[in-house]
Structure formats: C-alpha cells, structure tokens
Amino acid sequence: MSSRIGTALVVICSFAVLAVMIPGCASVGVDDDERPGDPQLLEQEARSFHSNLRWARYEHAADSVHESYRATFEGEYEERGEDFEIVDIGMKSADMEEGGRVAVVEVEQQWFELPSTVVETERFVERWVFEDETWLMRERLRRDEYRERGEEFDSERAAAQQQDDSE
Numbered sequence: 001m002s003s004r005i006g007t008a009l010v011v012i013c014s015f016a017v018l019a020v021m022i023p024g025c026a027s028v029g030v031d032d033d034e035r036p037g038d039p040q041l042l043e044q045e046a047r048s049f050h051s052n053l054r055w056a057r058y059e060h061a062a063d064s065v066h067e068s069y070r071a072t073f074e075g076e077y078e079e080r081g082e083d084f085e086i087v088d089i090g091m092k093s094a095d096m097e098e099g100g101r102v103a104v105v106e107v108e109q110q111w112f113e114l115p116s117t118v119v120e121t122e123r124f125v126e127r128w129v130f131e132d133e134t135w136l137m138r139e140r141l142r143r144d145e146y147r148e149r150g151e152e153f154d155s156e157r158a159a160a161q162q163q164d165d166s167e
Contacts, residue, residue, distance in 0.1 A: 036100020037130025043094070045135040046105055046128065050089045053109075066129060066136040073140070083114040092123070103128040103135070106143065127153045 045064055052061035058077045065073045077084075087110040094105045105126045112119050123143035128135050139153045146153075 036096070037103070037135055039094070039096060039100075039103075042103050042105075042128060042130075042135045043091070046091060046094070046126075046137075049137055050091070050107065054086045054089050056086070064135075064137055066131075066138045069138055069140075073137075080113070084111065085113070086111045087119055101130045103130075 049061050049064035052058070052064070058074065061077075062070055062074055089107060089109045092106045092108050094103050096103050105128055107124045107126060108121065109124060110119050110121050125141050125143050125146040126137050127139045129138045130136075141149075141153065
C-alpha cells in the first residue's frame with residue numbers, strides 16, 4: 001500500500017512541476033520587443049521626472065524625456081526662467097495603451113511665477129512610450145489643450161499622417 005502512495009506522490013509532484021514549468025518555458029521565446037512596458041517602472045520613472053520638475057532640476061528631468069521632444073521640453077523651461085516655481089506635482093491617473101507600450105498619464109501641478117505668489121493649479125496630460133527597456137515622456141500638454149485637440153498628441157497625428165502618406 002505504501003508503494004502505491006509513494007508512486008502517486010511522485011506522479012502528482014511531477015505534474016505539479018510540469019504545470020509550473022510549462023508557462024515559464026512558453027515565455028522564453030517571446031521577443032523583448034513584444035513585451036509591454038512594466039507599469040511599476042512607468043510609475044517610478046514618472047515620479048522621478050516629476051520630482052526633478054518640482055525641484056527645478058530640469059537637466060535631470062530631461063533624462064526622462066524622449067529625444068524627439070527634448071528640445072521642446074528644455075526650451076519651455078528655459079523660457080520660464082528662475083521666476084517659475086512648481087509648488088507640488090502629482091500623478092492623478094495612468095492609462096496603458098497600445099498593448100502596454102504607451103501610457104497616458106494625467107498630472108496635477110501647482111505653481112506660481114514671481115512676482116505673483118498666487119498658486120495656480122493646472123492639469124497636464126503626458127504621453128509616455130516604452131522604448132529600449134525604458135519609459136520616456138514623449139509629450140506633455142495642458143489638459144484643456146489635449147481635449148481641444150480631440151485627445152490626440154502631435155506625435156500621434158504625425159504617425160497617422162505618415163501612415164496615410166505611405167498608403
């Protein structure tokens with residue numbers, strides 16, 4: 001009787017090991033380009049970016065900005081100058097799109113610009129893309145501007161136009 005129990009335990013354990021290993025083996029062949037970006041990495045990168053903005057470390061914030069948007073980003077904050085101060089900034093929502101390769105992040109930012117000390121509150125919508133195992137902020141618009149554009153970023157319009165031109 002004990003050999004039957006031992007054999008049954010071996011068979012059950014073997015099936016359990018196979019059940020655990022088979023899904024892991026299936027993912028080994030997946031191309032890295034097909035895996036979506038990790039939402040936790042997005043949150044970490046976005047928080048770092050926003051913290052750098054908050055403390056006026058624009059050069060460090062630019063490290064999180066996609067190269068195609070970097071000049072626009074740097075120009076905007078250079079133009080604002082030292083009289084511009086962000087008091088607080090925080091993520092309100094993040095929606096993953098395009099199979100996890102793109103995220104739309106909504107941010108609330110409080111700021112003032114000297115000589116005024118009146119704190120303004122504004123919402124922004126950011127488009128983040130996952131490229132080369134990294135999340136990069138691709139565009140940033142005021143929420144009202146984003147809505148006026150039909151909730152579409154310039155980079156999305158450009159991609160759609162490029163696709164139309166190639167057809």
